[in-house]
Each structure stands twice: as structure tokens, then as C-alpha cells.
Amino acid sequence: MEIKAKQFKNCDMLVISGRIDSSTAPQLTEALEGVTDGGRYKIVLDMTDLEYMSSAGFRALLSSQRVCKRYNRGEIVLVSVPERVQEALELAGFTELFKTFSESVEAVGSF
Amino acid sequence: MSKITFDANFDVLDEIREFVGDTARQVGFSDKEIFAIQLAADEASSNIIEHAYAGEKGGKLEIECINFDGGIKIVMRDHGKSFNPSNVPEPNVKADLSDRKIGGLGMYLMRKLMDEVTYESTTELGNILTMIKRTGENG
Numbered sequence: 001m002e003i004k005a006k007q008f009k010n011c012d013m014l015v016i017s018g019r020i021d022s023s024t025a026p027q028l029t030e031a032l033e034g035v036t037d038g039g040r041y042k043i044v045l046d047m048t049d050l051e052y053m054s055s056a057g058f059r060a061l062l063s064s065q066r067v068c069k070r071y072n073r074g075e076i077v078l079v080s081v082p083e084r085v086q087e088a089l090e091l092a093g094f095t096e097l098f099k100t101f102s103e104s105v106e107a108v109g110s111f
Numbered sequence: 112m113s114k115i116t117f118d119a120n121f122d123v124l125d126e127i128r129e130f131v132g133d134t135a136r137q138v139g140f141s142d143k144e145i146f147a148i149q150l151a152a153d154e155a156s157s158n159i160i161e162h163a164y165a166g167e168k169g170g171k172l173e174i175e176c177i178n179f180d181g182g183i184k185i186v187m188r189d190h191g192k193s194f195n196p197s198n199v200p201e202p203n204v205k206a207d208l209s210d211r212k213i214g215g216l217g218m219y220l221m222r223k224l225m226d227e228v229t230y231e232s233t234t235e236l237g238n239i240l241t242m243i244k245r246t247g248e249n250g
Contacts, residue, residue, distance in 0.1 A: 055216040084146045093202075
């Protein structure tokens, strides 16, 4: 699993490729904390190349979303959520907690 | 039916998903169903690795995949700490962000993705988690 970080004027982007499960979720947490520890709370998560995510990944996202949304300072938004991951997010009731976009340009522009 | 014994650590999750996916494919499940079965198996294995063996080294997780006429049966056995699933509260999947509890999500997904999930704790045979998903072709 690989995460590439990019920084834009108004937000940060994390591009995830591969699978997020209990083994790799800590890397996701680290990458998210890497952004928020720097005082930046507007994050675009590009899931174009994400193959799979289990609840370990959902928990990492949830924790980080709480940090980002505190004091209304920002949020994490999702881009190109794969169909299967979308279904799992729906089952877990996560779709109301995260805005989703089909294009990263839109997502970045929303901040 | 095939059975594999895995080391109880998170590195084996890829293999477990592949193992379970192979049997699910043989049973004839759709891609969406195969994904669901693999996710359920991942959640179940992750829980066992994390809670039954909580940091202990050398724990084993034995997984059996059975292609029965009409579905798949996955049996997971471990010899770690037992736990009572009814002690795990169901997460509130409609709560706001600040009210969402982090725990219980794995088990919740398992129960939603599979048709049956049962848990047994025995003294000689260890803990046995059984999950069944039916193809629905047999009515």
C-alpha cells in the first residue's frame, strides 16, 4: 500500500493505492496525522487506486475526520471511491460523514 | 473443503482473503458477493488476531473453507482468549461524527455481509467462529 502526499494552496491531498486493512491502516493514520500535526485540516483523499478497505481503514478515517472538523477548521473529503468500498462505507453508515467527489479537481476546488 | 493454519498476525490477511476468495469463486458467488465474503473474513481474522491473542506471539489461526451445496461455510479456530460477542455493543451507524463509537464496526460488518455468524468458546477445541453465506439459488 502506498500513500503519496501533495500540498495545494488551500488543502492537502493523499493519494492512496493498494489495500487498507489492519496491517496497513497504521500507515494511513500516520499519513493523516502527518498533515494535521502540521496544522492543516483540509484533506482530499484520492481513492482512485484503492483496491480495498476494511473497518481498520474506516476507523482511521473516522478519528482523523473528528480532528479535522473540530472548530469547523476543515474536513476530509473522498475522491473516486471504488464501488465496492462505497458499498462497505454505506453499510458502516459512513457515507453521511464524508463528502465524496468523482474528480480530484472538484474536491480541491471545494476548499 | 480446505483448511489452512495461519500465524496470528496481520501480515496474513492478504493470504486469508485469497484463500477465502478462491472457495467463494468455486461456489459461484458474484464478484460483489466474493468481495463481501473476503471483507467478512478479514474482519473476523483481524478481531481474532487483535483480541484473542492480544500481543501474544506464536498464536495460530486455523481457517477452514467449505463449499457446500448452496453456499460457503468458513470456520475459524483459535486458542486464544475467548470473548463474548454479546458484550460488543452494536455501533450506531446513524450517529453524528462526535457520537460515533469506534469499536464494534468489524463485527457489525461481518453480521451484515454474511447470512449467519456464530461463536462458540470451548475448553478443548478453543474458540470457534463460523460464518455462512448462501448463494440463494436453492431458494
